[in-house]
Amino acid sequence: RFEAIVYPNPANGVVRIEGGEADEVIVYDALGQVVKRVQGTNEIDVADLAEGIYLLRIHDKQGLSHTNRIMVTK
DSSP: OOOOEEEEESSSSSSESSOEEEEEEEETTHHHHHHEEESOOOEETTTTSSSSSEEEEEEEEOOOOOEEEEEEOO
């Protein structure tokens, strides 16, 4: 496991990830459904997501993962 810092939180635009190089980021809504998946970037645009709490599952290139919670506001 690696530690990732996700900011800003709450967010309404681009969320940045620090602490490692993200290979894939999967965003889940409160129901556990995948609402967004991005690869090869440490920035995720959440402006198109509805207000609420989301889980970010961040996978690095070594196969380690970290889960972080963010709040999306408008």
